[in-house]
Amino acid sequence: MKLRVGYELDYEFPQPTPIILVLNVHHSRVSDLQAPDHVVTSPSVRMSGYRDGFGNWCNRLVAPTGAMRLRSDSLVLDSGLPDPTVPEATQISVENLPEEALVFLLASRFCDCDQMLDLAWTHVGNGETGWARVQAISTSCISTLPSTMHTLA
Numbered sequence: 001m002k003l004r005v006g007y008e009l010d011y012e013f014p015q016p017t018p019i020i021l022v023l024n025v026h027h028s029r030v031s032d033l034q035a036p037d038h039v040v041t042s043p044s045v046r047m048s049g050y051r052d053g054f055g056n057w058c059n060r061l062v063a064p065t066g067a068m069r070l071r072s073d074s075l076v077l078d079s080g081l082p083d084p085t086v087p088e089a090t091q092i093s094v095e096n097l098p099e100e101a102l103v104f105l106l107a108s109r110f111c112d113c114d115q116m117l118d119l120a121w122t123h124v125g126n127g128e129t130g131w132a133r134v135q136a137i138s139t140s141c142i143s144t145l146p147s148t149m150h151t152l153a
Contacts, residue, residue: 001078001079002034002075002078003075005073005076006071006073007072008069009069010068010069011067011068012067013064016063016064017062017063019061019063020059021058021060022052022057022058024039024056025074025076026056027055032077033074033076034074036074037072039059039070039071039072041061041070042071043064043068045061045062045063047059048060085131086131087131089131090131091129091130120137123136124137
């Protein structure tokens with residue numbers, strides 16, 4: 001099946017503002033793209049790209065003062081099959097995680113982690129651990145996240 005992916009984001013900048021965009025399809029799915037997922041800006045600005053430490057494609061630009069639109073539109077080929085499930089997956093305590101996994105525990109610079117932490121514990125903190133918690137996050141938190149994020153802003 002073909003899935004249409006894209007976005008149209010409108011911003012108003014009070015001054016020239018450096019931005020790093022992480023909006024492209026993950027590198028593991030690039031071969032499934034039917035058209036490039038280029039970021040298009042209006043007005044047009046110079047962009048440079050690089051891969052971050054997680055393998056994500058990043059676009060770097062300086063947004064000019066005033067209105068700016070970012071958009072992309074592409075098609076991705078997909079089998080339509082659900083993601084694999086691992087119901088027997090268990091939760092590993094932090095002290096037993098391998099060192100290479102610890103970088104994923106670092107706080108985000110892009111959201112207020114203290115408020116998000118409270119939200120996460122409210123939604124799934126008292127439930128089961130392991131695969132059951134993964135499912136609780138994907139089914140309950142994700143569906144309420146956009147409205148919750150608005151109230152946290």
